[in-house]
Amino acid sequence: MNRIIEWECQAADALKSIARRQDLKAQVERTPALNGLLRRAAARYVAGDSREDGIEAGRRLLGQEYAISLEYIGENTQDAEACEAAAEELAALVGELWRLGMAARVSFDLSHIGLAADDELAVAQLLGLARRARGTGIELFVSMEESAKTDRILAVYKRAAAEEPGIGITLQAYLNRTPGDLAGLEGIGGPVRIVKGAYREPEEAAIGRSEALNERYLSLVEAALAQGRRVSVATHDETLIEAVAARGWIGQGLEFELLYGIRPDLAGRLKAIGYPVRVYITYGDEWYLYLCHRIAEFPPNLYRAIADIAGGTAADPLSEYE
Template identity: 85%
Template sequence: MNQTVDWERQATEALKRIARRQDLKAHVERTPALNGLLSRAAARYVAGASRKDGIEAGRRLLAQEYAISLEYIGENTTDAEACMAAAEEMAALIAELGELGAAARASFDLSHIGLAVDDELAFAQLLRLSRQARETGIEPFVSMEESAKTDRILAVYKRAAAEEPGIGITLQAYLNRTPGDLAGLAGIGGPVRLVKGAYEEPREAAIGRSAALNERYLSLVESALAQGRRVSVATHDEALIEAIVSRGWARHRLEFELLYGIRPDLAGKLKASGYPVRVYAIYGEEWYLYLCHRLAEFPPNLYRAIADIAGGAAADPMSEYA
């Protein structure tokens, strides 16, 4: 095996394991010097700590003619009061996004608003937020988490979407179950965001980054479009993007969704070619897991993280979208 490819695979697996180490996360949070250093690396991918930061990033992206998706980051919240507080923050986010009067999405993890406590709590909060979003003109979108939660996430989503059919759902192409999950959504309205998948999963549950995964991804896009859905192609894989472009699928039901701070050059290229492009940005204090995933999905980002840490000042990815 090529030594570089082998190193990248090992780095990816290690970072996914590190992402789930609560002891390491706690150590980072209680060590000011370490927290400060890593927060410089996180600044490339995180819009800021507050809703004000997230909204400001959204305004600047809208000014560059990008659609936006904002998320108050967090998951696996096990205290009911904290879940309700997170939902209140998301309600405030939806209200402020509505004031922008633009193509905006509010995304969230169900385990941030109740799933880690009780499915009924997650359902009630999702339904409330989705109704507010519809009334405000904002699109609510459910993010996806580890495969161990997928059945419960889809069950809560389906119940809520039966009452609020405009809710979006994220599906992970690397999971072997996903083609069946997409087929099971037939008859339920709402857009789909397709990602490759970033969590560490058992080998029997998922396939790795490969030509086979790209073929499955393409098949999922085609199937979702055949269901009459709008589809967000959420990948930075340029070869996969080129394969999708070459198929000439309807642009009015297809958009490319790229993560804030990753490949702004590609976002600009796609936009200049006439494709709808959405930038997905997060804000909040819970950036540790998110940073690990961004480094894991493309290990050479480690070099950039080291450069950002050594630079002594937080990166300003927004300048690269101008």
């Protein structure tokens, strides 16, 4: 058993490195057979390439009484025109959700809409999206990225939130700096999503999966609630979910948020108990990096990916929520 765990950890580290290899990504994109095989695996975690695919998945999950988040996948976009195009897609997503009367949250990486090119561009794009979403009931949520970007992400977020209150922010529990980052948000309104963290980080910057990480996670949830925030507990860790529920925080503005295609059985059980559950749906053609992250954060997903590839048809995760 220890050898299996060791192998899974090594596989996770390897996948985190592979995810950043642009040469491998390019090879996948220009090799039709390989692209097709990996797309079968990605279909479990990505609703499709188009906005319509994402919205349709969201519509079906809303019909099952789940709350939803939608993300147009992308990050580290360095060309300003491409950043503007990504922001236009997100604005169109906000508008379409509003037109259809779908209550939803729209999430995105700041490096997709400007941060990788210029901080001022990121601020302008975020404010533009916030103004587009104002009055629609659609909530914007900034995702978190590698720790090397954290200072800049928080700086952009704070500037935008000062003008457009209510934008949400994601915090990563495994980073040693995060308790201080949360304290630094005191006085800035908006909900918080707390994740464990999935990026490969230096040992001095983060702690690994452990009881200590779970305790830090719980303390962050408690601190965020004490600030009067709504909190998304974004984890598939049942031990952690049970610990949150045992503390009586349900009903204090707390919800559980699970990724699309991962543990639909758990999402269903939590919803059946009466807990608020949100499903985080992604769409777009930048699925390669996302697939690598989903497998890396839970290495047994590699076995599922192999089964999906061998099965010959794309997975249909929506059927597992019904």
